[in-house]
Amino acid sequence: MSSIYSSVIFRYGLSNFVYPIRFSSRAQNNKTGVLSISEENFPPSGFMKDLDSPPGRMSTLSEKRNNGSDGESMRDAIEERIFDFSPSSINQSNHIKKTGFRARPKLASAHAVLSSKLEDPVNMQTNAYEEAEDMKPEPLEHFCMDPLPIPAGETTKDKDIEEQKVKERVTASENLVEEGSKVVLNAATRKSLWRSKIELRERLKEGMRGRLEASLESIDEGNEGDFSNKRLHRKKSWGSRQRNTQPLGSSRDGEHYVEESMEKDGEEELVPHPVLSRVLFHSSTSSSSSFNNSSAESDEVFSENEDTVARRQTMRKCRSWRTFLTMMQWSKCTPSSWIQLAGHQGIQDFDPDHTFTFYQNPSGYRCKIDLCIYFVSALSVSSILKTENEFCMFCLGNVRLSEGGEVLKRFCEVEAICLQALMSDALCQFVPHYFGHISQDGERYIRLKDLLSGLKNPVIMDCKMGVRTYQEEEIIKARSNASIRSDMYQKMVKVDPAAPTAEEHAQKGVTKLRYLQWRDDSSSTSSLGFRIEGIVMGNGKVLREFYKTRTEAQVTETLLNFTRRQVHILEAYESRLQALNEALKESSFFNRHEIIGSSLLFVHDCSSKANIWMIDFGKTIPTPVDVQLRHDVPWVEGNREDGYLIGLTSLITLLGEAIKQAGEQS
Numbered sequence: 001m002s003s004i005y006s007s008v009i010f011r012y013g014l015s016n017f018v019y020p021i022r023f024s025s026r027a028q029n030n031k032t033g034v035l036s037i038s039e040e041n042f043p044p045s046g047f048m049k050d051l052d053s054p055p056g057r058m059s060t061l062s063e064k065r066n067n068g069s070d071g072e073s074m075r076d077a078i079e080e081r082i083f084d085f086s087p088s089s090i091n092q093s094n095h096i097k098k099t100g101f102r103a104r105p106k107l108a109s110a111h112a113v114l115s116s117k118l119e120d121p122v123n124m125q126t127n128a129y130e131e132a133e134d135m136k137p138e139p140l141e142h143f144c145m146d147p148l149p150i151p152a153g154e155t156t157k158d159k160d161i162e163e164q165k166v167k168e169r170v171t172a173s174e175n176l177v178e179e180g181s182k183v184v185l186n187a188a189t190r191k192s193l194w195r196s197k198i199e200l201r202e203r204l205k206e207g208m209r210g211r212l213e214a215s216l217e218s219i220d221e222g223n224e225g226d227f228s229n230k231r232l233h234r235k236k237s238w239g240s241r242q243r244n245t246q247p248l249g250s251s252r253d254g255e256h257y258v259e260e261s262m263e264k265d266g267e268e269e270l271v272p273h274p275v276l277s278r279v280l281f282h283s284s285t286s287s288s289s290s291f292n293n294s295s296a297e298s299d300e301v302f303s304e305n306e307d308t309v310a311r312r313q314t315m316r317k318c319r320s321w322r323t324f325l326t327m328m329q330w331s332k333c334t335p336s337s338w339i340q341l342a343g344h345q346g347i348q349d350f351d352p353d354h355t356f357t358f359y360q361n362p363s364g365y366r367c368k369i370d371l372c373i374y375f376v377s378a379l380s381v382s383s384i385l386k387t388e389n390e391f392c393m394f395c396l397g398n399v400r401l402s403e404g405g406e407v408l409k410r411f412c413e414v415e416a417i418c419l420q421a422l423m424s425d426a427l428c429q430f431v432p433h434y435f436g437h438i439s440q441d442g443e444r445y446i447r448l449k450d451l452l453s454g455l456k457n458p459v460i461m462d463c464k465m466g467v468r469t470y471q472e473e474e475i476i477k478a479r480s481n482a483s484i485r486s487d488m489y490q491k492m493v494k495v496d497p498a499a500p501t502a503e504e505h506a507q508k509g510v511t512k513l514r515y516l517q518w519r520d521d522s523s524s525t526s527s528l529g530f531r532i533e534g535i536v537m538g539n540g541k542v543l544r545e546f547y548k549t550r551t552e553a554q555v556t557e558t559l560l561n562f563t564r565r566q567v568h569i570l571e572a573y574e575s576r577l578q579a580l581n582e583a584l585k586e587s588s589f590f591n592r593h594e595i596i597g598s599s600l601l602f603v604h605d606c607s608s609k610a611n612i613w614m615i616d617f618g619k620t621i622p623t624p625v626d627v628q629l630r631h632d633v634p635w636v637e638g639n640r641e642d643g644y645l646i647g648l649t650s651l652i653t654l655l656g657e658a659i660k661q662a663g664e665q666s
């Protein structure tokens with residue numbers, strides 16, 4: 001029998017995808033979501049003490065929910081069941097949807113994810129566009145759930161009896177849900193349900209601690225000296241990383257000064273955060289190549305070379321899970337309309353009480369739960385999650401919603417410098433306002449205007465511009481030090497099993513450069529100078545399977561679907577791109593920069609607002625002084641041309657074609 005505790009994984013189609021999830025356990029504890037794990041950090045209570053303050057907005061919403069009705073609480077109780085993993089629970093979830101309880105279109109059960117098969121991208125897109133009409137967006141308040149007060153007193157001495165009671169209460173609550181009847185819970189029942197959850201979790205924690213102690217002993221025995229050295233090294237690295245970070249120049253609006261002084265007062269001290277520093281050191285380099293232009297750390301993590309076995313042995317003891325950590329905080333109150341459409345992704349899990357990491361390598365899935373490492377097959381992942389309960393699995397990108405109409409993007413000096421320059425360039429009206437940077441919880445972020453704020457059920461499309469998505473430096477690096485990425489190999493095989501060479505199949509890995517080149521060639525990047533990365537429909541449905549959208553006809557069809565053939569939206573986009581074309585001619589920034597991997601973000605909504613923005617300058621670098629870029633000629637190695645204008649011209653042409661076709665049909 002499965003538990004009422006929820007474990008959720010979010011993934012769309014074949015791609016892992018970032019999306020804010022409501023965390024039931026977090027809601028209960030009223031804590032923000034941060035994963036922090038290491039042998040030194042245990043027990044978890046140590047790490048939790050630093051994370052006790054919820055963000056302001058969440059607190060406000062918490063109060064609101066605390067005063068909520070019994071009906072809302074019932075809904076919350078039912079939601080616990082929606083994300084169960086068993087096939088029956090998936091059916092149950094559908095049943096709940098039909099009977100009027102809320103659906104979460106962007107969340108899929110782990111079971112569904114793990115059994116997902118390669119779908120035909122074209123069919124999938126068509127279906128998704130069709131489904132989009134039927135689905136209603138979720139109201140904002142549904143993303144909040146806050147705890148009922150834990151009743152005081154009432155302790156039971158006999159643990160067995162108590163445990164039995166807990167199980168009964170949990171079962172009873174499931175039955176309530178399964179019946180699907182409109183049961184109104186009174187306050188006492190709610191308290192009882194809530195208490196049973198807490199108690200069951202305590203039991204699980206106790207069991208976990210036992211296993212952890214055993215695991216700790218074995219790790220300590222085998223690895224103590226080595227581990228201490230690594231620890232020391234990491235601490236040093238962290239310190240030097242902080243020292244080497246150059247502050248940005250002052251911002252025009254002065255807000256920047258405030259941020260910098262904040263950092264001096266707190267985060268920029270050389271003493272690392274007691275809990276997060278080591279993890280952050282790794283996470284900040286591992287998840288984003290935008291930070292260092294090469295994803296060196298993530299390359300390393302996914303590499304499989306000759307000494308794989310030896311490395312795995314070492315990693316198994318002390319390193320593997322930590323290296324791959326990506327850490328960000330998500331407010332559980334994120335509006336449903338906001339989503340990171342493109343960007344670096346990695347599977348990540350956490351739970352506030354247990355520390356949990358999950359990822360893939362060629363040998364299968366690997367889970368680290370607190371200190372225990374599990375090597376598991378894909379199919380057993382769902383059962384592990386079920387057993388351990390309360391683990392939330394999700395994928396993180398570099399961008400997250402912040403407060404006050406801003407988003408935060410993980411700090412990248414290259415990008416920050418570009419944004420700073422763009423604020424006073426002819427292109428400034430095409431770039432989200434840059435508010436400087438900020439440090440939060442030991443991590444630095446770029447503050448940008450949220451381009452979706454004020455839009456009602458926005459429809460979004462991310463187009464990556466240019467005829468290539470790798471820098472010339474990445475080619476040079478790949479020649480001298482080509483690490484092998486198994487994650488990229490897996491992505492490649494899913495899209496086209498015949499794409500890897502025999503050698504790549506044998507090593508179950510490809511270099512990042514090879515993957516990026518394959519992406520460029522199999523999509524429209526190389527031929528049209530841009531590609532569609534992803535689309536979010538007005539109901540929040542995410543479409544990311546555009547790997548093989550390459551021809552003009554395919555792109556035009558996608559543009560028509562994206563805009564639902566609304567001529568006025570297509571025309572608004574076309575005229576915005578023409579204005580951008582003009583601004584680029586005036587732009588000294590454009591004149592002096594090689595723009596790689598940058599996107600145009602198309603956004604419109606049901607009130608016919610439409611706009612296009614330039615985003616993502618993590619791989620945009622100044623051209624050498626002796627090079628004058630044209631941006632509209634093919635790239636050959638050494639000429640540094642990015643083909644930005646080739647892409648822009650193609651987009652304008654294809655929008656024109658879409659307008660024509662939409663006009664003819666209407």
Ligand SMILES: Nc1ncnc2c1ncn2[C@@H]1O[C@H](COP(=O)(O)OP(=O)(O)OP(=O)(O)O)[C@@H](O)[C@H]1O
Pocket residue numbers: 288290339340341342343344397398399407409432448449450451452460462597599601615616617618
């Ligand atoms: N200012 C913004 N307002 C709203 N959404 C944004 C904003 N900036 C980025 N996003 C969302 O986040 C996604 C990723 O942003 P961005 O491309 O800057 O990140 P990245 O991690 O550098 O991506 P990549 O891996 O493609 O280089 C975009 O597709 C968009 O959906």
Ligand SMILES: O=P(O)(O)O[C@@H]1[C@H](O)[C@H](O)[C@@H](OP(=O)(O)O)[C@H](OP(=O)(O)O)[C@H]1O
Pocket residue numbers: 287288289290293294295298343344345469491512516519597618619
């Ligand atoms: O297109 P996909 O399948 O989403 O693959 C990602 C995409 O190509 C990004 O452009 C790339 O980041 P950069 O170009 O910024 O390096 C990222 O590399 P990463 O995994 O090293 O972050 C890839 O995983």
